[in-house]
Amino acid sequence: MTRISVKVDGTTYEDEVEPRLLLIHYLRDRLGLTGTPIGCDTSNCGACTVDLDGETVKSCSVLTVQADGSEVTTVQGLASNGEWHPLQKAFHECHALQCGYCTPGMIMAARDLLRENPQPGADDVRHALEGNLCRCTGYQNIVRAVLAASGSPEASVASTASTTAAASAASGQEART
Ligand code: FES
Numbered sequence: 001m002t003r004i005s006v007k008v009d010g011t012t013y014e015d016e017v018e019p020r021l022l023l024i025h026y027l028r029d030r031l032g033l034t035g036t037p038i039g040c041d042t043s044n045c046g047a048c049t050v051d052l053d054g055e056t057v058k059s060c061s062v063l064t065v066q067a068d069g070s071e072v073t074t075v076q077g078l079a080s081n082g083e084w085h086p087l088q089k090a091f092h093e094c095h096a097l098q099c100g101y102c103t104p105g106m107i108m109a110a111r112d113l114l115r116e117n118p119q120p121g122a123d124d125v126r127h128a129l130e131g132n133l134c135r136c137t138g139y140q141n142i143v144r145a146v147l148a149a150s151g152s153p154e155a156s157v158a159s160t161a162s163t164t165a166a167a168s169a170a171s172g173q174e175a176r177t
């Protein structure tokens with residue numbers, strides 16, 4: 001066993017862990033922070049993404065001992081004073097989820113993008129989220145949500161295109177967007 005000290009979502013934990021324990025299992029099983037899901041356990045889907053000292057990491061590919069002395073933020077640490085993070089609000093308002101399984105990882109990856117590029121375009125968002133898979137293939141609204149959270153001018157364009165496509169689909173016509 002190895003002794004660690006790690007700050008997670010603002011709380012410091014002192015623990016003894018097995019050297020092989022993955023960070024995702026520490027967060028979920030030891031700390032009970034089940035807001036971060038395990039999607040694949042093979043570093044492919046990004047569902048388990050968390051922030052480790054300012055970098056987004058797939059927590060199923062990080063050993064807990066590697067987080068010793070570090071600060072981890074999960075999706076559960078984003079809200080403050082009872083207020084959702086702007087990305088959480090945007091995902092809710094744009095209905096950027098279907099089953100919601102990928103949502104925590106998408107939000108964490110998008111947060112990293114907006115820190116580096118506060119006014120991204122749709123292509124920037126798609127590029128930033130390419131390591132995160134949505135099995136429901138609901139990507140369009142996810143991109144809309146990230147653009148909306150950023151206040152990007154492309155948000156209204158994406159929203160209009162999406163609405164037009166939905167209206168066309170509802171009327172049985174092919175969308176020309
Ligand atoms: S559970 Fe970590 S990348 Fe899928």
Ligand code: FES
Nearest residue numbers: 098100102134135
């Ligand atoms: S909303 Fe279901 S996996 Fe993305």
